[in-house]
Amino acid sequence: MKNKFLIFFLVGVYSISVLAQNDPKAENLANDVLEKVRSYDNISINFSYTLENIAEQLKEETRGEVYVEGNKYRLNLMGTTQIFDGSKLYTIIPADEEINISSVNSQDDNTITPSKMLTFFEDGYVYKWDIEQNQSGRKIQYIKLIPIDSNADYKNILLGVDKHTKNISNLIYTMNNGTRTEIKISSFKPNEPLSENTFKFDKSKYPDYYINELD
Template identity: 50%
Template sequence: MKKISILTLILLLGSQVFAQDAVKAKALLDEVYNKVQSYNNIEVTFKYTLENKEANINQETRGDVTLQGEKYLFNYLGSQQLFDGKKVYTIVPENEEVTIEDQSDDENTITPSKLLTFYKKGYNYAWDILQNVQGRKIQYVKLTPIDTHSEISNILLGIDAQTKHIYKLIETGKNGTKTTITVNSFKTDQPLSKTLFTFNEAKYKDEGYYIIRN
């Protein structure tokens, strides 16, 4: 009987610690979300790494995104993507091509406008490691998809403990692919052009671009 009661106590204490860690993790993520929502606009530059050892894939590139509410301007891999609140415009200078389509309705798709807030829905939270990165304390929270059919195994979200800004995102897929986004700069409430999120179709037609409407 003693062994069973001790084991039960250990399990109960373990579950309490787990529950407290989940509450701590959610509280930190709520702080991050409220901070992001308080800004009029956000400009982020980042490094993007894609790695799959089994498939011998190791790619690294850089990009930047400007966010204002749901609207965004995203520069990545030599192309530009613009969302004006209604349509998504993907501009590929190399092909002299513009694709115009509706924003995806898939809640599981992490679009640039959801990049800093996607974690609010669909995940269980756990407190993870604390790292010191050049004098900055980066606290990680582990996100596990509630949907068991998700292609994502887990996401580690590194948060600057002082600023409450996201510093790093590490997504591990069930196929072994690891995607890492590291924030290089994070600027807020910058003066933006009134036409930054406006697509000028006439300009691209004049330049000979092919316009595709999906």
């Protein structure tokens, strides 16, 4: 009986090991993307953001832009601006004339911030080779990212990669609740001249805003 249990256990471990293996082609392409991203001093991105849940008849679409330099970023999305200067996160909400200021642990690997938007998949995922599509004359190869954490809120993420430039084209999140979120990059500009104030918060520009120090 013990021998049978041991055999079943070993088969189970072997099966999990096989399922968790990266597809070599997908892993190589993911590494090419990471290497390319890290070669840039900064990146300016314009993107569209679509959230859809067919069962709940929900669909939201908006556009945004983000500037990234190292771990610093400036994100404009849905009427709100977030500025992270390397230690403090400033969330500016014009509709409420409010600014929230908080500390951010940039070493927290579990948090996907705009500065990690193009590198978040380095750890925590199994890479699988997926479909290739022709989009406006560009060959986009998809890598399916399957979270290793079984408690993740999403089933998988499709990472679309331009095979010619090795830059990310889009990200498609499939959530466990049936929601599908896509971030599609419409403009990708590396090493653009950025103003020295891009990642600085200037309190004097918001004299009538309520400042909320969260920590």
